[in-house]
Amino acid sequence: MTSSGRSGPRSSWSDFELIQEIKKGDLGAFTALVERHQRSLLNFFFHNAWDRQTAEDCTQEVFLRLYSHLGSYEPQAKFTTFLYRVARNLWIDRMRAAASHPGPVSLETPAANGDEGVLRDRIRSREESPVEILEKRETHAALRTAIERLPEDQRMVLILSEMQGLKYKEIGEIMDVPVGTVKSRMHTAVERLKELMGDHEV
Amino acid sequence: MKCEKSSEIVAYLKGEVEEAGREPLRLHFEGCAECTKELARFDRTLKALGRLETVDPAPGFAWRVRQAFAEAHPEFMERVRPRRPSDSWWESLRAHFDFVPAWAISVAVHVLLLAIAAIVLLSPRSEEDELRDSSIQAKPRRHTAGPEWKSADGTGRRSADFTPDGPREYTPDWPRDPDDPNRDVKPRIPERDPFKPMDPRHWVERFKKDNRILAFLESRTNEKTKDLLRKMYGGEETGPAVRRSLGWLARVQEADGRWTAGKREYEVGLTGLALLAFLGDGHTHVRGEHAEVVKKGIQFLLSEQRSNGLVGRNEGHYMYDHGIATLALLEAYVMTRDEALQAPASSAVAFTVSAQNSAGGWGYAYRANENDTSVGGWQILLLRLALMSGDKTVIPALNQARDRLSLLTDSEGKVGYRARLQFPNGCHALTAVGMFAHVMANHTPDGALLDLQAKVLLELPPIVSTEPQSYPSNDLYFAYFGSLALFQKGGNPWAEWYPLVKKKVLESQGRDGAWPAGFDKWSGYGGQVYTTAMGALVLETPWRYPRLAD
Numbered sequence: 001m002t003s004s005g006r007s008g009p010r011s012s013w014s015d016f017e018l019i020q021e022i023k024k025g026d027l028g029a030f031t032a033l034v035e036r037h038q039r040s041l042l043n044f045f046f047h048n049a050w051d052r053q054t055a056e057d058c059t060q061e062v063f064l065r066l067y068s069h070l071g072s073y074e075p076q077a078k079f080t081t082f083l084y085r086v087a088r089n090l091w092i093d094r095m096r097a098a099a100s101h102p103g104p105v106s107l108e109t110p111a112a113n114g115d116e117g118v119l120r121d122r123i124r125s126r127e128e129s130p131v132e133i134l135e136k137r138e139t140h141a142a143l144r145t146a147i148e149r150l151p152e153d154q155r156m157v158l159i160l161s162e163m164q165g166l167k168y169k170e171i172g173e174i175m176d177v178p179v180g181t182v183k184s185r186m187h188t189a190v191e192r193l194k195e196l197m198g199d200h201e202v
Numbered sequence: 203m204k205c206e207k208s209s210e211i212v213a214y215l216k217g218e219v220e221e222a223g224r225e226p227l228r229l230h231f232e233g234c235a236e237c238t239k240e241l242a243r244f245d246r247t248l249k250a251l252g253r254l255e256t257v258d259p260a261p262g263f264a265w266r267v268r269q270a271f272a273e274a275h276p277e278f279m280e281r282v283r284p285r286r287p288s289d290s291w292w293e294s295l296r297a298h299f300d301f302v303p304a305w306a307i308s309v310a311v312h313v314l315l316l317a318i319a320a321i322v323l324l325s326p327r328s329e330e331d332e333l334r335d336s337s338i339q340a341k342p343r344r345h346t347a348g349p350e351w352k353s354a355d356g357t358g359r360r361s362a363d364f365t366p367d368g369p370r371e372y373t374p375d376w377p378r379d380p381d382d383p384n385r386d387v388k389p390r391i392p393e394r395d396p397f398k399p400m401d402p403r404h405w406v407e408r409f410k411k412d413n414r415i416l417a418f419l420e421s422r423t424n425e426k427t428k429d430l431l432r433k434m435y436g437g438e439e440t441g442p443a444v445r446r447s448l449g450w451l452a453r454v455q456e457a458d459g460r461w462t463a464g465k466r467e468y469e470v471g472l473t474g475l476a477l478l479a480f481l482g483d484g485h486t487h488v489r490g491e492h493a494e495v496v497k498k499g500i501q502f503l504l505s506e507q508r509s510n511g512l513v514g515r516n517e518g519h520y521m522y523d524h525g526i527a528t529l530a531l532l533e534a535y536v537m538t539r540d541e542a543l544q545a546p547a548s549s550a551v552a553f554t555v556s557a558q559n560s561a562g563g564w565g566y567a568y569r570a571n572e573n574d575t576s577v578g579g580w581q582i583l584l585l586r587l588a589l590m591s592g593d594k595t596v597i598p599a600l601n602q603a604r605d606r607l608s609l610l611t612d613s614e615g616k617v618g619y620r621a622r623l624q625f626p627n628g629c630h631a632l633t634a635v636g637m638f639a640h641v642m643a644n645h646t647p648d649g650a651l652l653d654l655q656a657k658v659l660l661e662l663p664p665i666v667s668t669e670p671q672s673y674p675s676n677d678l679y680f681a682y683f684g685s686l687a688l689f690q691k692g693g694n695p696w697a698e699w700y701p702l703v704k705k706k707v708l709e710s711q712g713r714d715g716a717w718p719a720g721f722d723k724w725s726g727y728g729g730q731v732y733t734t735a736m737g738a739l740v741l742e743t744p745w746r747y748p749r750l751a752d
Contacts, residue, residue, distance in 0.1 A: 009459075011505065028505055032505055035505075038259045056260070059259075060266070140255060143250055162216075162252070183212075190248065191244075
């Protein structure tokens, strides 16, 4: 059993302090860490998967994986950066597993000619266009579809920046790319959404 | 044709353009018609993204993650569990299954025991066998003295103290019709509506004792029931006073859910005590005007729980805090059946079981050999409640605690502190604790002993006076356990005790709903949160637990 010199409720401890206690075997500190970050992670996965169950499974999985990675966490780094790295890797693993799974080809598979589009873009005409959906006044569904159609890298930047509120610099660290790349991916992503949404009131 | 600067728009809108570059960009956007138009479109898109659906974690999600974590990382759990070289096979088994739900352990143990029972019962028995049996009974420590069974000849093999004793004659003490004392006002019993809380007059006929207690706890939320119980048991005029005291407690709760007397020590116990006062009056985390307060309090306790089940830190007199807090978690669980509380409550109960010392008592710390009757009283109470909620694994610990308690009780019924006949702070509060624990630990309490103990309790008023100069002589702890114990006794002792205690407690309550900070001899430890929670709990006595003898 542990006893830390740290006073006050665990909810007031810093992430780093909580991690120190978890390393010492304090399950309460682990719970406090989960409580603090569960909502952001849940929404991170929700906006990637648009499915609550998947989002909950992934969120839980991140917290379980986190423990094995704690050894590689350095206190100089921001904890959320570390957390989102684990989360992103998990999501990529999932996507790969889904891609290698025998079955129908994912519409998110990159198109062959090297541009950033995906297969779904090529068959757009066979489904409802965002404009049609808009005409049904389902703005959110349209936006959601538009986000789903973004290439993986752009969608990740968009979610981390716009939904999770992270700075470009932190996103760069999470995705191992320069800030300039984050900036251009973000711009392209929003531009695509803007086009997909058309000039309609959103 | 697009303006080349338009590629900066998103970064600009998101505040990601460096300070030096912002102003020139702003000037450009103002002057460039193309960019102005684009800016508005990008802005609309970003705003729409901000309005997208988000999700909140389901209640209890963090707890589920915690459980999954415990299962996924057994090495972590191994590391933190206190281990002693003397642990028996039973304890190592227990430790292994700490995170299996109590019901699953119970089912497994029961299946095993039934199998053993079948083998034993079906074999021919000799006198030698009987002797061997009794030698096993002589050392019950950690023995899997499991479910109650009877031998084929009906003589019984083991006195299972928690065997419900079947249907018995019951004469309810209904309020009598004031105009005609010979006629009681017992109403016709309607069919039970599963969506309505149970009327206390119904469960006595319908439920076995333990289930009755559960139904009772569940019905604390029912104002009509409480009114009836107040009338039946002398709790009139206390409702508003309890409400005011809960209001005060709600106001002084800290932002993170705890109650404190200014120092970290005893915060878990004080939070448990305050929660018991809310729960006792029917406020749970899902129901009642103080639902949010109760929820925060419970969350604080859960955040303080260790992986081995201990609620709080292993510092100081922590078994007090653990006992009080666990009782609060159990009551909340029993009252709401919220599955999020099931695992924390049962692991806290398991800690109490494993913290019992080899003599069957509890001290300030894990297996401390120095017995503390007062600490033990809380553990007995919570074990009984755990048993009532279906956890039969606590039976050996409870039996042992009962035996320990009778060793501490002298021929006058007085209960010692560390040993028999040892009363460093007087015998009254200890005897009150012991008397209530005796009722809780025994299915059929010893009536003669209760008579003796009632006499002891009535020797001394727990609240000497409401004048400040007598505060050091007042003892709310005695008032609390004395009221619980004598309520169980009923009859004249209750009638002699409660009106006076109630009167003094009501008189000393402040206008703000609180009791004075230094109101009794123990308030130095818990301050006004302690006095107020205790004051409320004393007033709640008539509707907190059912009278088991009924």
